[in-house]
Amino acid sequence: MAKLVEIEIPGELLRKACAGDEAAQAALYTATAPATFALIRRLMANRAVAEDVFQDTMMALFQRLPQFRGEAPLGAWLRQIALSKCLMLLRSPWHRARLRLGNEDETEIAPGLGALVTPAPAVEGLDIERALASLSPTARAVVWLYEVEGYSHEEIARFFGRSISFSKSQLARAHSRLRAWFEPHEGRPPCTSIHPNGKVV
16 A cells, blocks of 8 residues: 555646545545555554544545645645644543553553564564554654654654654664564463364373
């Protein structure tokens, strides 16, 4: 799937959509919705929350579309709207309270999550989704913004209203956690298997 900034919207379609043409707006939604939701889903671990943010983002897109002047590609413009919505939620007192009530904080894996996340093999079958899910919401957002979306530490710090060292330390801790997650776990008991006669061996 192409990233938002890579999606090309034909000029005529965009012009009609900006002018309020419903068919053009529907086509615009079809072209941009999958990549928009994929980005939001990467930043918001909870699917229900991601769906809410996605709806808010797409509503904001069409509300602001008449103001779009084409100074940047539409995908880049929409990405900024989506990121703004995600980061607004991540920074909100409500979201932080929700994390605390859910026994989750901004620096550690939520208690009990380890039981749901099985360490992946070191060479093949690496489960990136589960590895990212093992990070705190803030760390996951920083990793995705820096490694995939290509934002600098200065930009990420500005998004969060924090210092550059905050972004760098979040990324360093996330890298350390991901490396540990993917490394072979020595001393683990061997996997059991079931013999054809039904006995566990």
